[in-house]
Amino acid sequence: MEIDIGNALDSVATPGVSRATLERLDGRVADAHARIEAGLDGRDHGYAALALPETADPDAIQAAVDPIDCETLLVVGIGGSALGAATVADTLDLDIEVHTLDNVDPAHTRELLDSLDLSRTAIHVVSRSGTTAETLANFLVAREAMDAAGVDWTERTLVTTGQAGNLRNLAERHDLPALDVPTGVPGRFSALSTVALPAAALGGGDVEALLAGARSEAESLSGSLFETPAYAYGATSYALAQRGWRVNAMMPYAESLETFAEWFAQLWAESLGKEGVGQLPARALGATDQHSQLQLYRAGPRNAMVTLVRPRDRPDLPIPETDLEGLSYLGGASLGGLLDAEFEATEASLAAAGRPSIRVELERVDAHGLGELLYGMEAACILAGELFSIPTFEQPAVEWGKRAARGLLGGGEFEEARAVEEKTRLLID
Numbered sequence: 357m358e359i360d361i362g363n364a365l366d367s368v369a370t371p372g373v374s375r376a377t378l379e380r381l382d383g384r385v386a387d388a389h390a391r392i393e394a395g396l397d398g399r400d401h402g403y404a405a406l407a408l409p410e411t412a413d414p415d416a417i418q419a420a421v422d423p424i425d426c427e428t429l430l431v432v433g434i435g436g437s438a439l440g441a442a443t444v445a446d447t448l449d450l451d452i453e454v455h456t457l458d459n460v461d462p463a464h465t466r467e468l469l470d471s472l473d474l475s476r477t478a479i480h481v482v483s484r485s486g487t488t489a490e491t492l493a494n495f496l497v498a499r500e501a502m503d504a505a506g507v508d509w510t511e512r513t514l515v516t517t518g519q520a521g522n523l524r525n526l527a528e529r530h531d532l533p534a535l536d537v538p539t540g541v542p543g544r545f546s547a548l549s550t551v552a553l554p555a556a557a558l559g560g561g562d563v564e565a566l567l568a569g570a571r572s573e574a575e576s577l578s579g580s581l582f583e584t585p586a587y588a589y590g591a592t593s594y595a596l597a598q599r600g601w602r603v604n605a606m607m608p609y610a611e612s613l614e615t616f617a618e619w620f621a622q623l624w625a626e627s628l629g630k631e632g633v634g635q636l637p638a639r640a641l642g643a644t645d646q647h648s649q650l651q652l653y654r655a656g657p658r659n660a661m662v663t664l665v666r667p668r669d670r671p672d673l674p675i676p677e678t679d680l681e682g683l684s685y686l687g688g689a690s691l692g693g694l695l696d697a698e699f700e701a702t703e704a705s706l707a708a709a710g711r712p713s714i715r716v717e718l719e720r721v722d723a724h725g726l727g728e729l730l731y732g733m734e735a736a737c738i739l740a741g742e743l744f745s746i747p748t749f750e751q752p753a754v755e756w757g758k759r760a761a762r763g764l765l766g767g768g769e770f771e772e773a774r775a776v777e778e779k780t781r782l783l784i785d
């Protein structure tokens with residue numbers, strides 16, 4: 357993963373980051389790296405995520421999926437328990453279809469289950485806590501659909517969960533194959549583990565290359581942002597946030613990385629959105645969102661930095677020659693050439709408007725490249741969390757709503773549920 361922070365400098369963006377600021381910030385990066393290294397070595401909660409390229413066990417994951425014969429995998433999970441697998445499945449060319457059930461929309465769940473040949477479908481149900489209502493509800497619905505189709509779901513279900521919890525109990529009661537979530541790794545940092553790698557292993561994806569890509573990023577971690585791409589990204593995003601750029605539009609120029617932008621959104625929002633700080637991650641796609649969101653990023657409030665991601669090498673498709681008026685400049689070019697021109701033009705257009713962007717380049721979008729990107733962004737996020745001085749690995753703010761929903765469903769007495777009923781109303785219809 358190569359990072360170019362040139363367009364975040366104050367010679368380009370207003371306000372941008374001066375080189376002197378980056379030099380000063382590098383002192384704090386060295387301290388943060390020392391903290392990260394100690395946390396990694398001690399396998400401390402959260403930091404343990406950065407050890408996954410070493411601690412993940414691809415053979416155990418392969419052994420868990422080998423008995424499963426399917427054409428379709430249904431990943432039932434939410435947040436970090438779904439986005440990693442969805443990113444791996446949407447980025448890599450797997451030889452199975454992977455669907456993610458990560459919401460409780462009845463119409464969507466019904467439609468998805470009806471569209472599947474359940475006799476050729478396997479379920480990977482994932483929940484670190486083992487108690488997440490949406491995941492367990494969807495699993496109960498999916499297994500009932502298999503029952504109704506005369507399919508033995510116990511033969512086609514793999515579980516990834518913690519040592520305890522409803523899902524662990526269910527796995528034990530039905531003797532389901534179960535993998536452990538990695539110890540000390542919050543969901544949003546767990547893609548390179550038993551949480552998302554089973555989808556890759558089941559679909560013939562190159563798990564070793566994914567981990568090798570992550571390992572190459574791990575080896576680049578050092579005490580300086582000027583030598584560590586991930587830290588350059590994290591530190592510069594932090595410095596831009598401190599200067600009012602509180603939105604981070606993640607804009608990959610590859611359709612296969614669209615879901616990666618969703619994965620990044622959880623990582624960045626749930627890790628850094630605390631104590632009044634953080635950056636709002638916006639999901640964008642290049643070149644498509646040049647025609648929807650770019651107007652705002654160039655001419656709206658001066659609060660959005662853009663992260664532009666692209667592979668240097670990609671399969672291409674020639675544009676046929678044409679004698680159509682005004683189109684000859686396209687004829688003979690290629691879609692990849694056009695996309696790269698769009699990438700560079702968009703980057704330059706932001707600079708021309710004094711708006712910061714960071715360029716992220718991979719050699720190509722493959723298993724190794726994805727491993728680099730996932731690990732690199734995780735390390736960048738952890739570094740940014742150190743600089744923001746916030747508890748990166750917790751997400752206490754999400755619990756209020758869970759208690760309220762549980763109370764509304766009769767799952768216990770929760771004052772939050774009462775607050776829902778006391779909503780202030782001003783109806784206009």
Ligand SMILES: O=P(O)(O)OC[C@H]1O[C@](O)(CO)[C@@H](O)[C@@H]1O
Pocket residue numbers: 434435436437482483484485486487488491543544626751754
């Ligand atoms: O894996 P679990 O425990 O089901 O949690 C799913 C997701 O829900 C959250 O806890 C937020 O509610 C995320 O941090 C997590 O990725």
